[in-house]
Amino acid sequence: RNGGEGKGNKRLGGSSYQKRRKRRKIQKNPKQPNPPKDPAAAAAQRGYWGWKEIMDLNIAAVADDRCFLFLWCGSGEEALEAGRHCLQNWGFARCEDICWIKTNREAPRHRHGQGRQDPYLGSVGQDPKSMLVHTKEHCLMGRRGKVHRSTDGHLIHANCDTDVIVSEEPEPLGSCRKPNEMYGIIERFCQGRRRLELFGEDHNIRRGWVTVGNRLSTSTYDQTQYLSHFVPMGNPVPGPGEVLQVQSRPEAPHLLPENPEIERCRPKSPPKRA
Numbered sequence: 693r694n695g696g697e698g699k700g701n702k703r704l705g706g707s708s709y710q711k712r713r714k715r716r717k718i719q720k721n722p723k724q725p726n727p728p729k730d731p732a733a734a735a736a737q738r739g740y741w742g743w744k745e746i747m748d749l750n751i752a753a754v755a756d757d758r759c760f761l762f763l764w765c766g767s768g769e770e771a772l773e774a775g776r777h778c779l780q781n782w783g784f785a786r787c788e789d790i791c792w793i794k795t796n797r798e799a800p801r802h803r804h805g806q807g808r809q810d811p812y813l814g815s816v817g818q819d820p821k822s823m824l825v826h827t828k829e830h831c832l833m834g835r836r837g838k839v840h841r842s843t844d845g846h847l848i849h850a851n852c853d854t855d856v857i858v859s860e861e862p863e864p865l866g867s868c869r870k871p872n873e874m875y876g877i878i879e880r881f882c883q884g885r886r887r888l889e890l891f892g893e894d895h896n897i898r899r900g901w902v903t904v905g906n907r908l909s910t911s912t913y914d915q916t917q918y919l920s921h922f923v924p925m926g927n928p929v930p931g932p933g934e935v936l937q938v939q940s941r942p943e944a945p946h947l948l949p950e951n952p953e954i955e956r957c958r959p960k961s962p963p964k965r966a
Contacts, residue, residue, distance in 0.1 A: 724762045724878065724889045726870055726896075743774040749890075751782040758837030758847065760882050762790070764870060767826040775832045784834030792829045792871055794861040831874065841960065846883060846947055851959035853877045869895065883948045886922065922946045 727741045751761070761784050765775030772789075779786050841850040853876075862869035868891070875898060878887070889896055892903035902913065922945050 724764075724874070724887075726764045726868060726889070726891045743778070747774075747778045747781050749782075754888060755783070755836055756884070756886075758839055759835075759884065760848075760878075761834040761836070762874070762878060763832045763834065765830055765832055767829050768822060770821075772830055772832070775830070779832060779834040782834070782836075784836050786832055787835045788833035788855055790831040790833060790855050790857065790874070790877065792831065792857045792859070792874075794827045794829075795858060796827070796861050829870075831870075845955060845958070845960075846950055848883060849881055849954075849958050852880045868893070875901075884946060885948060886946050 727746050755761070761779065761782070763775050763778060765771045765778075776786055839847055841848065857871050857873045857877075859871045859873060861867075879900070885900065887901045889898075889901055889903045890905070892905040893907045894909055896903050896905070897908075902918070
């Protein structure tokens with residue numbers, strides 16, 4: 693499904709990301725920021741990002757006119773509200789909320805006292821204001837530009853997945869790792885091939901994605917090779933400082949090729965009544 697393009701990863705910190713993106717504009721289709729914003733994540737030495745810093749990211753510099761963004765924002769109403777403000781500040785309209793339910797059946801348990809066992813998820817890492825133990829996380833899906841299910845099948849495949857993921861929470865507690873099922877949801881839904889993940893680590897490197905993060909152990913990103921995947925045969929590859937100009941049309945090289953059989957079988961909006 694990835695059109696044969698390779699994976700790429702860039703080892704950049706937050707400030708370096710901002711500077712490099714100002715020099716060169718490579719527009720992306722789906723984006724998946726996963727900032728380490730929880731105190732538990734900071735305790736795990738992944739660095740702490742406040743919501744103000746996250747909101748100040750220049751996402752518009754790498755966003756296409758019509759694209760989608762998936763923002764992990766933790767749990768609780770305060771985090772959800774901050775995530776909504778981020779989407780609004782970046783020029784995205786919130787259109788879906790994907791919920792990750794953590795089963796933790798296989799997670800280790802801690803012993804206390806006379807052989808008593810408490811669940812893996814307890815008061816550790818919980819919001820002191822919360823009334824219940826949070827065992828879920830939210831990923832807000834934002835849309836930039838107008839996209840219609842009935843006419844833009846070359847851009848999106850709607851109704852292929854549900855908005856709930858049920859899986860184990862990766863260890864250790866406070867890890868920034870998210871369920872791999874999220875990649876499948878994004879790739880099945882959005883037909884764009886220019887995929888960008890921010891705040892990535894080595895375990896996030898995935899074929900067909902550009903992964904950006906300051907915890908990557910190496911970099912395999914090659915600008916010329918990357919851009920060559922999105923230029924029609926015979927056209928020159930843009931040089932440094934130039935912008936790759938593409939259009940959102942079915943035959944555009946930055947989109948996955950259409951298959952008549954898939955197009956016939958995929959879920960579509962019900963026809964309007966006469």
